[in-house]
Amino acid sequence: MYTTKKKPIPLTRRALKYVNSIHGRMTNRLIMGAAIPSEHRMINGEIVIVADPGHSGPGKSASIRLCSSTEVDPNTSKGKLSKKANLRHVKTTKDKGLNINMYSVKFKVEAEFGIPGAFLITNEHKHKFFLQSATFEVSSVEIIHFDCQSWVYPIRRTKTDRIFFSNTCYLPHQTPAAxxxxxxxxxxxxxxxxxxxxKEWERIYEYDYYDDLGNADKGHEYARPVLGGTRAYPYPRRIRTGCTCSNNDPKTKSQPKMIDLNIFVPPDEQLHPKKSLELLSNSIQSAVHFIIPETKSLIKEDSGSFDSFNEMLEVFSGNQGQEAEKVPDEVRKMAPNKQLKQMLQARKANQAKFPLPQIIAENKWAWKDDREFARQMIAGINPARIRRLQEFPPHSRIGVRSSIEAAHVAHNLDGLTIEQAMSQHKIFILDHHDYLMPFLNRIITEGICAYASRTLLFSSKDGSLKPVAIELSLPGSSSDEEFQRVFVPASHGIEAALWQLAKTQVAANDSAHHQLISHWLHTHAVVEPFIIASRRQLSAMHPVHQLLRPHFRDTMHINALFRRILINSGGVLEKTLFTGEVSMELSSKLYKEWRFDEQGLPSDLLKRGMAIQDLESPTGVKLIFHDYPYGEDGLDIWIAIKTWVSDFCFVFYKEDGHVQSDDELQAWWYEIRNMGHGDKKNEEWYEMKNLSNLIEALTTLIWTSSALHASVAFGQYAYASYPPNRPTLCRKFIPEEGTFEFAEFLRDTDGYFIEMLPGRSEMTLWIALMEVLSQHTSDEEYLGQRSMVQADKEEVHQLFMKFKRNLKDIQERIRERNRNPELRNRGGPAKIPYKLLLPDIKDDLSTTGITGKGIPNSISI
Structure with a gap:
């Protein structure tokens, strides 16, 4: 609750007019001697409800009872309840086909009723509705706010009223008796x-393993191992749905025969109806087959190559509008006919064209430049995999020595020896070797030609990175044997063409790691257990719950859709990434390396050797080279978040003992460690014994949900929608001299390269996916754009405004860096300014569409 006696937050004009009319009638009744008895008073409210698409709002079928936070009913030991009051319709507005209904409600309560701290709403309507907010005017200077943001189901389903608590924050021991x-x-x-x-109306949060990715009933080839709960396949927990088990594999869940997006998500986690329709519209407009992974013909048929780069570019400028109205029945079932018709009309009007990706917008050949290839490792969409090389040749944990030798790189080190370059922190490695090698024999199948890779890079005098060697490895006949080839840069001839093929294989490795690890595992998957634990152990009145709630928005529903469409057996990622059916097993393998205490940006930079300790810095670290866009911008965002979290925590926790004595907080942290991330319970975690532990944990969680996710998610279309730049798989190995393939390569090097790339169908499907995953929807909420916590403390409001000012200052610093021509990694040959961590603060939430600007509060796509 945010309360002020200086400047009360106004109701809407229509509602205020209604309230004034009430006051006017009260004045008339006083004059006529018919005033409300002095032992009673009036409380007036405004309720905002979004009707379920295709249905009417609840109207008088919904009623509310207020619950006092200050007066206890001796019969129930709870807050006193008012009598029921029905909603009265005030007005309806339209927003993209949705009905936004404004209702008024009034209560006559006893004078000693006190201040409402909660309300119970009864939905006797036949349809669910989305309760957006409620505001109650207790007096002319005091307004109580409820930020509800949840679906309310009919009471015939739930069998009980729905309760909402005000925005007031209380630690457990501070909770009013009522x-x-x-x-x-x-x-x-x-x-x-x-x-x-x-059931969809149940607000129940339970943990479960990832036992719903396979589909054994469809056939053995669709079976997948259960992730989580075993040493072999550790994984974060997901929300439990309780779906029935598979007939062919009782350890896993059965799957619907046709694609069905109605997967269980508690009402508080379900998408806002506006976002749900917009996401569906984006999916249809991008490509109908994106949401129909069961359509085998997309991948199995018509998977030939493009004939040239120019033909490939036509995907982004060709007219595909003639297919706009061919929508399968499976899609029609997902949206009401009226909304679907509007989507199709918009799609036809746009001619279903894919926008031109930024990577080829300025220079269609920039992606081939070695400097651009290297720059994307520190300023692209997977900027947290690169690390400083600290041992040469590169160390391998699986026992096979790298074949890269000093002679391979000596002539590309600006006159330095390899030892001198390493001592000056100038040699880096992008390592996709150890974790891939055990899987390659299963990955390499017909049409999939993959290597494990190591790429060495050097930081030049001008500050830009350049690749100096690539090693590609294949498994040998035994676990301690590998076939290795080393490639070095070349500017012309056959060697240059081979070098380009080697870079392409590295890019395919990085694409799979980005999607499965950096994007899915390190943000989406690892955050879900925190959401479950927060709902189970932190009351809606708890300040930490209120602080984190904006950063959990939509994540669980998006994750559920990912499980049904993207990461499941036969899903989009298995069909497009070279890792195929082992994709999620690989994700599980790399979860073994995950530690929460290393996920904060300063800790991550230190671990990868990209920074050194600096006790005088507010972040505690110093980058080893300042032209690292992700690191430099990220540290600014990190310290702004940490400052805000620190300020917020100091308001509610005055000393370390208050952290230790907070039963809800301690139960929350225990459950995260031992249940949500139960497979990691024996590893290092913060102890949660003091304010420092709490601040570091909350900062890491908010960083992961907002800035880290933005850095790996919203540049996908710019970089990854043009497959020559970041292919998802390769269909040919690099030819060796003396073979038929090498002769074929010599005849047409460009043709061989194009045939190595994904086929038409995989490519089109991938472009469509990148477009959808890069979209900012119109209801997105961004870091610092508006108060994330509306507390009854003016102090908290002022601290948030300080956070917002800090983000605006960072925004200007990032823009200034992007304008600095000496910072070569800020744009590179492709001239794409680094904006993935640009706050882009606006008072209106208008950063929509495919854009790298703006940091959403949560993992909302």
């Missing part, structure tokens, strides 16, 4: 008992 029992009951009701299949 709210203590409600706080306890609400948390208990959310935990479930681990049995039964969950």
């Amino acid at each position: 709210m203590v029992e409600l706080r306890r009951e609400e948390l208990h009701s959310l935990r479930g008992d681990g049995t039964g299949e969950r």
